[in-house]
Amino acid sequence: MYGLFLLLFSVFSLLASSSLFIFVSSSNVPNFPEFVQVGLVDDMEVSRYDSNTRRKVPKQDWMNKITEEDPTYWEETTQRLKGSQQTFKANIEILKQRLNQTGGVHILQVMYGCEWDDETDEVVNGYEQYHFDGEDFLVYDLKTETWIAPVQQAVPTKHKYEHNKAFMAQRKQYHTTECVDWLKKYVEFGRSSLMRKDLPSVSLLQKTPSSPLTCHATGFYPDRAHLFWKKDEEELHEDVVRGEILPNHDGSFQMSADLDVSGLKDEDWGRYSCVFHLAGGQEVSKRLDKRDIRTNWKTNDGAVAGGVVAAQFLLTGCIMGLIVCLKKRPQGKVETLLSSSGSLMCVC
Known part of the structure; x- marks a missing residue:
């Protein structure tokens, strides 16, 4: 089983794989990009974009094989992410108004992906979750094709999404088809790396x-x-x-x-x-x-x-820290804090 995001990776078969994209958009956070997207396949970082470099780049050599099929892939996805950066910035302002908040530090985290079983060729699950300032805001349930609103302020968005039949069909199609098709490509390109086993x-x-x-x-x-x-x-x-x-x-x-x-x-x-x-x-x-x-x-x-x-015991940095926090509690609380030096850190 493979996936862009493997939620229960510690208890399922080694033939399980998943794929995950994590978006982090921030407001008034010093020394941290305003917008970041990280792509993961079975916990391995495969791509990254941030608002400082304004480029989506491969983080594994085998990801460059994508250009053999689509030479414009990295440029086109870079342009789409530049648009997403502006959308996320606007969404933070909407959320601040809806939650009666003004200035200060604010973090919007979104992760989505899919999980696929290569033995049965079945889609095991799809994931799409929104977190604002460390709290669950909106969660997509692929099995029921509905949105779960953990807080009252998310109910208008839930109703807006569910009443838009074209949007709901598109999200189902993404999680069950498009995401899995890309995941299969990633697995094919990076099988030797994804299936490796290293002892410590x-x-x-x-x-x-x-x-x-x-x-x-x-x-x-x-x-x-x-x-x-x-x-x-x-x-x-x-x-x-x-x-x-x-x-x-x-x-x-x-x-x-x-x-x-x-x-x-x-x-x-x-x-x-x-x-x-x-x-x-x-x-x-x-x-x-x-x-x-x-x-x-x-x-x-x-x-x-x-x-x-x-x-x-040196740790690697805030981006990977955010990933650990989100994966540890994908539907729980993730506190986003500022250290005394002004850098961003996570407390799960």
């Missing part, structure tokens, strides 16, 4: 001797993976805190799991292991050994591993 490097990290011990796995692909601690052969749930799967700048992923070792006896350390499990059955296991722990404090030989832990 696994490190044991600890900030101070009293800090939890972190098992950090980075560089794996795809993101259908599980990281856990076990004692002997039994998976641990108590004293373990798992982190979210996060994207790396190269398209791979990272994740971590913390273990509280404050009450651990020296003779028991060898009974603990950190295990990374990639969907499909491949595993990497690392036994707990004090000699393998990388730290920011002095080791037994007096050396200082300065900055090791901090370097392991």
